[in-house]
Amino acid sequence: MSALPFHRRHATRLAMRYLVALILVVIFVFPVYWLFIISFKTPDEIFAFPPVWYPNSIQFANYAVLFKDGDAATVGNSLILASVSTFFAMILGTIAAYSLVRFKTGGENLAVWIISQRMMPPVAIVFPLFLLYVWMGWVDTYFGLILLYTAFSLPYVIWMMRGYIEDIPLELEESALVDGCTRWEVLWKVVLPMARSGLFATAVFTFIFAWNDFLFALVLTRTEVTTYTVQVTHYFGGQSNFWAKIAAMSVLGTIPVFFTVAIMQRYLVRGISMGAVKG
Amino acid sequence: MPAIAAHHQPDRNFKYWIIAPAVFLLLLIGLFPLIYSLVVSFMRIDMMDTDTSFAGLYNYKQLFKDSRLWWSLAHTLLITVIALPLELVLGLAMAYLFLEKLPSRQIFISLLVLPTIISPIVAGATWRLLFDNKYGPINQIISWIAGQRVDALWTINPSLVYPAIIFCEIWQWTPFMFLILLAALSNVDKSQTEAAEIDGASFIRTFRYVVLPAIWPVMAIAILIRGLDLFRIFDIIWALTQGGPGTKTETISIYAYVQGFKQFETSYTAAIAFLVIFLLTVVCTWAIRRMGLVK
Numbered sequence: 001m002s003a004l005p006f007h008r009r010h011a012t013r014l015a016m017r018y019l020v021a022l023i024l025v026v027i028f029v030f031p032v033y034w035l036f037i038i039s040f041k042t043p044d045e046i047f048a049f050p051p052v053w054y055p056n057s058i059q060f061a062n063y064a065v066l067f068k069d070g071d072a073a074t075v076g077n078s079l080i081l082a083s084v085s086t087f088f089a090m091i092l093g094t095i096a097a098y099s100l101v102r103f104k105t106g107g108e109n110l111a112v113w114i115i116s117q118r119m120m121p122p123v124a125i126v127f128p129l130f131l132l133y134v135w136m137g138w139v140d141t142y143f144g145l146i147l148l149y150t151a152f153s154l155p156y157v158i159w160m161m162r163g164y165i166e167d168i169p170l171e172l173e174e175s176a177l178v179d180g181c182t183r184w185e186v187l188w189k190v191v192l193p194m195a196r197s198g199l200f201a202t203a204v205f206t207f208i209f210a211w212n213d214f215l216f217a218l219v220l221t222r223t224e225v226t227t228y229t230v231q232v233t234h235y236f237g238g239q240s241n242f243w244a245k246i247a248a249m250s251v252l253g254t255i256p257v258f259f260t261v262a263i264m265q266r267y268l269v270r271g272i273s274m275g276a277v278k279g
Numbered sequence: 280m281p282a283i284a285a286h287h288q289p290d291r292n293f294k295y296w297i298i299a300p301a302v303f304l305l306l307l308i309g310l311f312p313l314i315y316s317l318v319v320s321f322m323r324i325d326m327m328d329t330d331t332s333f334a335g336l337y338n339y340k341q342l343f344k345d346s347r348l349w350w351s352l353a354h355t356l357l358i359t360v361i362a363l364p365l366e367l368v369l370g371l372a373m374a375y376l377f378l379e380k381l382p383s384r385q386i387f388i389s390l391l392v393l394p395t396i397i398s399p400i401v402a403g404a405t406w407r408l409l410f411d412n413k414y415g416p417i418n419q420i421i422s423w424i425a426g427q428r429v430d431a432l433w434t435i436n437p438s439l440v441y442p443a444i445i446f447c448e449i450w451q452w453t454p455f456m457f458l459i460l461l462a463a464l465s466n467v468d469k470s471q472t473e474a475a476e477i478d479g480a481s482f483i484r485t486f487r488y489v490v491l492p493a494i495w496p497v498m499a500i501a502i503l504i505r506g507l508d509l510f511r512i513f514d515i516i517w518a519l520t521q522g523g524p525g526t527k528t529e530t531i532s533i534y535a536y537v538q539g540f541k542q543f544e545t546s547y548t549a550a551i552a553f554l555v556i557f558l559l560t561v562v563c564t565w566a567i568r569r570m571g572l573v574k
Binding site: 014017018020021022024025028029031032034035038046047048049050051053092093095096098099100102103105106110114117119120121122123124125126127128129130131132147148150151152154155158183184187208211212214215219229232233236241243246247250253254257258261262265268269272273274276277 | 293297301307312376377387389392393394395398404406413415419455459461497501510511531535536540548552555563
């Protein structure tokens, strides 16, 4: 090794790193690839032995079935639940975070209590929640799930927005107050525009959390507001699975998230690390 | 900060108005179920019987006799202690691999993150298809390597279900660790690591005494987030095995779900919920102190 000139050694090292990176990408992407191609395969190709590694032609029959049977509507349900709950969680969470940052409302205790709500395992509250929902008639309603997702997202939104609001210079708000703005106007015209990129980044993750939920939807929906995650599990069978439907439904539910994340790439790290990495 | 609040007396309650809706929702969805659970856990309500008289610690005593419960905790622990360190080490190695310049680095990173952003239930479903003994590609690939037909029943064979679950779990969440650790490593002061290397410090020593202290705050939070997620693991297992074969892969979340929604043991489920919260609080407090996140 040491006999090689420096730049040769450097080039070899780079090539090795590139090769390892390429192998890793193949390993991590292959399952996603497999999911996608199954959704385009004909039944003959799905149940071929040995497996067919790439379909001969792309056909959309598996998707057409989902739309014809109305199963695809569950993606619409997920879309409604996730986006409406994100909207409310962002508004309520941001103003609450503003109160925590600027007025130290409730001191550290309130802030810690709020974030501790996020650590609560869903399974610990889902059963009493179910009884509450039955009692109130909220089971299988949009209202019920939106309420739940909003509340469940709040700790995350408050935590993240706290970080973003702390970065806003206080002078801007003070000068707006001196100019005669009310508190609400300061919040609306100064704070929200200044925290805009933080708002978008946080909203993306809030959306994804609601989008990915399975346990709450499994327990609290029946037929009207079934989400796509629950619908996917309807195709599991004890002996045989509806492979084409599992794959096509999963792809339908995955594409919106891929798009959102692709657009919001630069916020990814701060979002998933709950602000541990400032970006 | 109180200065600006002070000379605007009419807005005095503003700070309460804007936090009230969030607190109300959290009380309704977070605290109410807990209080309700606490009350119910001292009664004896199940599918057959609605006995609302005070039953003392009956349900809590039952917890200690319930071997299925302790097995489910053991299963949860087993998955956590295997998957978490593997995700951490793999994620760290990958972060190092991508730390320096590499052609098409950004595209690679975007592709590697895919598993983390798909729904866990879809991740489970995907691996269910991959692991299929006859039409799945995994047995096919193993057959090529082994040179003979392999017919492993990944989601049914008791000795293979854990590798299957842990594989899926690691596949989905290693990119999460990778992404966070890559960001943390990029923020480490380069001059310090270079100085250590010039002084002749080995890679391990440099990592231990220069890099690790710098990335630890971020790494600790990543471990905490993943640890909590692993403790309540539900979706992936539900999609892959539903806790089977038998109760072989039943985690605490799956067991609590079965008790509540399949057996309708209302009071007993409430007691389990409190056991879970108690354990989680103890472990979290210990971990947060131990990791030095709170002085």
